[in-house]
Amino acid sequence: MENKILVVLEQRNNQIKKASLETISVANEFSKYLNCNYEGILIGGEINDYSHLGKYNLNKVTHFANSDLNTYSSKAYTKIISEFAKGQNFNLVLIANTSFGRDLAPRIAVKLNAGVSVDVTEFRFEDGDFIFTRPIFAGKALVETKLLSDNKVISLRPNTFKAIESITEINSQKINVENPDLSVRVTEIKQANGKVDVAEAEIIVSGGRGMKAPENFGLIENLADVLNAATGASRAVVDAGWRPHSEQVGQTGKTVSPNLYVAVGISGAIQHLAGMRSSKCIVAINKDKDAPIFQIADYGIVGDAFEILPTLIDEIKKLKAE
């Protein structure tokens, strides 16, 4: 069977997500192993200029447009993508494992009767087949899987693969969608006041019990501000109601892998470590020198967060000013 790869692109507020650009780069790598073509599919959004996609090595995109589809609608999106994939004989579907991709990937898999591998962080090509690696138990273990079906749906963990710039000419086709199925429809997006989300952030500053009281998280927020970082939290402080669950990092929260993770007043319970251990650089600030967080930290300061944080904020401001 001839291989053909379809990259499902994601837009929010007419912007293509960075995670989608990463997915294009992976599709490009896949295409070299399989000696095949790849194309993009985009649904919704007031987008007419696709040159940005061309900069990331995509040379063909089909855009299904309808103003009712500018926000996500699971049934309509599933139908459009699966029918397009079937009609054009795509057998591999790649998508970023964002909240959008996580919802959509399994739905497309059902329609294509495809095996699905989600949240992939690594892959290799062996004996003519891909082997996908992904974290399980929030990163306490890794599983390598193979998909046995002809059709395959693969979702990739954001912030894991690089979006590689390589300019190519892009051909686009816009198709107007008539009467989409809107029986499940997003009617509004409530944005959390413009802050960076932990799942997408390149830098995260997290606070735990060591911050002592909810009002002290102002220091965590200030440090996050100067670093242009997202704020995170341990389960203990979320359960105590100090911070919203959307900030929780760990096994019953989010699994993250930013470039820099700063853990303040977090001792490092096993379920927290599971969620952030794949961060590229970890800084721990904690009073207790025996706290487990120091065992996985690249850099640590054993000391009082209330004394260290203001200095750290000042020093980073100084660095940024240089």
Place this chain on the structure above:
Amino acid sequence: MKIVVCISHVPDTASKINVAADGKSIDQNGLTYIINPYDEFAVEEALKTKEKFGGEVKAISLGSDVNKESLRKVLAMGVDNAVLLKTDVVYDSFSLAKALAAEIKNLNPEIVFMGKQSVDFDNSITGQLVAELLDYNSVSVVVALTIEGNKIVAEREIEGGKEVVQTELPCVITAQKGLNEPRYASLKGIMAAKKKIIEEKNIDLENPLTEIVKIKKPPIKQAGKIVGNDASAVPELVKLLHEEAKVI
């Protein structure tokens, strides 16, 4: 209203996970199991829905006899009855979802709840698979839910915010932490649960579409450098982050 809630039985989140000798499964030695934490929110929402509209809540779990422990727990919380679909636990979500969907189809419920993911294999796809197989509407990762007549308004968590989703019954909802505060089982509930019967059915799963090649532990991270013991270490830390790690 006919309500179904799906229950997964998973290793405690405080557990250390080790690889078994076959290199393809988890070492069961010393593992204690609990109800999947996200399923507790699903159960609570199912019970609240029953309290509002009347009807019956049925719990379904797929796995072996040990799953009865979690089923007993939800019966004690107030679930009316339970069925255990007995099979060897497999990794492949697709074949599990097909078995669940077949059972749910027979029950023909208006609404199905389950946790947004099981905290073992973390696939986070079973709810959507079941919904598509049944051709039900569905919303995943739900943090707020209102049902009026057959209309549903749900809020689902996305990066940096929430999506407000409108749909109708029949529907599959996957629960995220924050949806509600799960109740504790009362003593009366625990006593009543002992008398409730857990129906058991042996089932065969379809051929899986995925195969496990290997399970392994993540690479061990070496402990790094303690830069100092007070605020005087901060300039050195910032220098290291800027020049050595190059992350700021």
